Amino acid sequence: MRKFFRNRKPIRLQTWIMLLIVSVLIIALTITGFLIGNETAQKTRESQREKAMNIASAVSQTQSVIDGLVNLDSSGEIQSYTKAVQEDTDVDYIVVMDNQHIRRSHPVEERIGQYFVGNDEDRAFQGERYTSVAEGTLGKSMRAFTPVWNEGEQIGVVAVGILLNNVEDTVFASQIIVYIGIAAGLVAGAIGAVLLARRVKRILHGLEPSDIVQLLQERDAMLASVREGIIAINKHAEIVVANHAAMDLFRRAGLAENPIGKQVDAYLPPSDLTQVLLDQNIEFDQEQKLNGIDIIVNTKPVIVNDHIAGIIATFRDRSELTSLVKQLTDTRTYADTLRAQTHEFMNKLHVMSAMVHTESYKELEEYIGYISDNYHKEIGAVSRLVKDPVLAGYLHNKLSQFRENGVVVELNGDRQLPLLKNTKKMEAIITMIGNLSDNANEAVAQQADRRVLITINYINGQFHFTIQDNGPGLTPSEKEAIFEKGRSTKGKTRGYGLFLTMQALKVLDGTLEVSSEKGEGTVFDVIIPYEGGNV
Numbered sequence: 147m148r149k150f151f152r153n154r155k156p157i158r159l160q161t162w163i164m165l166l167i168v169s170v171l172i173i174a175l176t177i178t179g180f181l182i183g184n185e186t187a188q189k190t191r192e193s194q195r196e197k198a199m200n201i202a203s204a205v206s207q208t209q210s211v212i213d214g215l216v217n218l219d220s221s222g223e224i225q226s227y228t229k230a231v232q233e234d235t236d237v238d239y240i241v242v243m244d245n246q247h248i249r250r251s252h253p254v255e256e257r258i259g260q261y262f263v264g265n266d267e268d269r270a271f272q273g274e275r276y277t278s279v280a281e282g283t284l285g286k287s288m289r290a291f292t293p294v295w296n297e298g299e300q301i302g303v304v305a306v307g308i309l310l311n312n313v314e315d316t317v318f319a320s321q322i323i324v325y326i327g328i329a330a331g332l333v334a335g336a337i338g339a340v341l342l343a344r345r346v347k348r349i350l351h352g353l354e355p356s357d358i359v360q361l362l363q364e365r366d367a368m369l370a371s372v373r374e375g376i377i378a379i380n381k382h383a384e385i386v387v388a389n390h391a392a393m394d395l396f397r398r399a400g401l402a403e404n405p406i407g408k409q410v411d412a413y414l415p416p417s418d419l420t421q422v423l424l425d426q427n428i429e430f431d432q433e434q435k436l437n438g439i440d441i442i443v444n445t446k447p448v449i450v451n452d453h454i455a456g457i458i459a460t461f462r463d464r465s466e467l468t469s470l471v472k473q474l475t476d477t478r479t480y481a482d483t484l485r486a487q488t489h490e491f492m493n494k495l496h497v498m499s500a501m502v503h504t505e506s507y508k509e510l511e512e513y514i515g516y517i518s519d520n521y522h523k524e525i526g527a528v529s530r531l532v533k534d535p536v537l538a539g540y541l542h543n544k545l546s547q548f549r550e551n552g553v554v555v556e557l558n559g560d561r562q563l564p565l566l567k568n569t570k571k572m573e574a575i576i577t578m579i580g581n582l583s584d585n586a587n588e589a590v591a592q593q594a595d596r597r598v599l600i601t602i603n604y605i606n607g608q609f610h611f612t613i614q615d616n617g618p619g620l621t622p623s624e625k626e627a628i629f630e631k632g633r634s635t636k637g638k639t640r641g642y643g644l645f646l647t648m649q650a651l652k653v654l655d656g657t658l659e660v661s662s663e664k665g666e667g668t669v670f671d672v673i674i675p676y677e678g679g680n681v
């Protein structure tokens with residue numbers, strides 16, 4: 147049974163809407179019909195009682211009836227009169243009785259002169275007017291009793307009766323219009339439910355609630371996973387969607403308030419960015435400023451049925467793109483270095499091959515010794531100090547760049563850096579080493595004697611990295627500003643390397659100290675937590 151319900155297909159939204167509307171209509175119209183039907187039946191029965199009572203009153207005051215009761219010789223006129231009135235008023239019987247309860251008129255003439263049947267007429271002979279329901283010779287009926295008076299003396303009673311079957315037929319006839327109205331309302335409601343369900347289905351593009359929920363969950367997941375900030379603006383210039391990256395960017399720009407529901411020109415500070423969003427044009431890779439933060443913006447209008455329904459805008463911190471470009475440049479440089487080393491290695495093989503052919507063994511031994519010394523200085527030193535192959539390869543790349551630029555590099559250290567456990571931190575470590583190495587390489591570029599000292603140690607679960615150059619050094623004011631984005635002593639388009647270094651250190655939860663004097667070079671000391679593991 148459980149498997150049966152689990153495998154059942156969910157009821158469609160269109161079916162739910164139809165069932166709901168029809169159910170509400172059935173319940174509402176049934177209750178309304180019941181109440182109105184009862185009220186109508188009650189009023190119809192009351193109308194029949196009033197009709198019988200009015201006929202009885204009229205007959206009791208007719209002179210021929212009075213004369214017939216006073217003078218028994220003329221009692222035949224009562225029968226003919228009541229018969230005519232009965233036919234005209236469509237009642238089932240009119241019976242006139244004298245004070246001895248003897249019938250003086252009756253629809254069945256053979257019963258004239260007999261006692262009235264029903265045992266509900268006594269109150270009428272005491273001068274009371276009323277209606278009752280009783281079983282008579284014609285069947286169960288509703289009857290009205292009225293005394294007949296002559297000069298202040300009661301001389302008889304008039305009873306007007308309508309059979310209960312006829313009363314109920316009249317009640318049903320009065321209720322049939324209510325039942326027809328209920329049926330018509332149900333039919334109209336069912337048709338309306340079908341039309342409404344189809345309309346809702348068309349508006350939702352045929353999607354079921356489960357499909358909509360899945361789409362919303364997928365949309366939220368995609369927005370949360372994208373590193374770019376994304377906002378959506380509707381046609382009223384209101385921000386209706388903002389992912390986590392956009393919210394983080396706004397907070398860094400000093401806009402801590404939730405942007406959802408805000409007017410874009412009121413939420414964002416006056417800038418070119420606001421105008422870009424409101425222009426509703428397609429824009430790609432537009433550089434803008436948001437409260438001092440350089441961002442790259444892409445905007446595109448959303449077109450629905452040939453009308454602009456809003457705008458989608460994506461943001462990215464320019465420094466992040468600069469970091470990616472830097473990493474790409476380092477990767478390409480590393481590849482170029484490997485290519486150059488491969489070419490250099492082939493040249494060395496050719497030299498050694500020539501020496502073997504010419505039997506210049508002494509020169510070959512000296513040449514191999516020279517190559518071995520260089521290996522131990524670079525490859526050997528890196529392998530001795532760094533166990534992680536990715537980091538070792540990157541350091542070797544940087545050492546090759548120093549050598550190609552004529553920089554003498556000394557690599558020192560006492561304790562080997564183990565394999566990095568959390569590989570997600572490798573990108574930040576490489577960013578830190580790469581930017582500090584490039585900074586030192588450029589710092590000694592104008593020196594006649596170019597020297598750089600790099601020290602690597604692993605102490606108490608921490609990576610100690612020190613790089614010292616013999617460049618021109620820094621003044622106190624320059625030392626305070628070197629980590630600001632866009633601030634550099636090398637030109638207007640520079641100033642991102644050390645800024646990105648500080649960003650990487652925040653990710654690594656590390657520290658950096660700078661020691662420098664003008665004309666005495668610069669020393670950068672970095673300490674970061676480093677969880678190592680075995681290969």
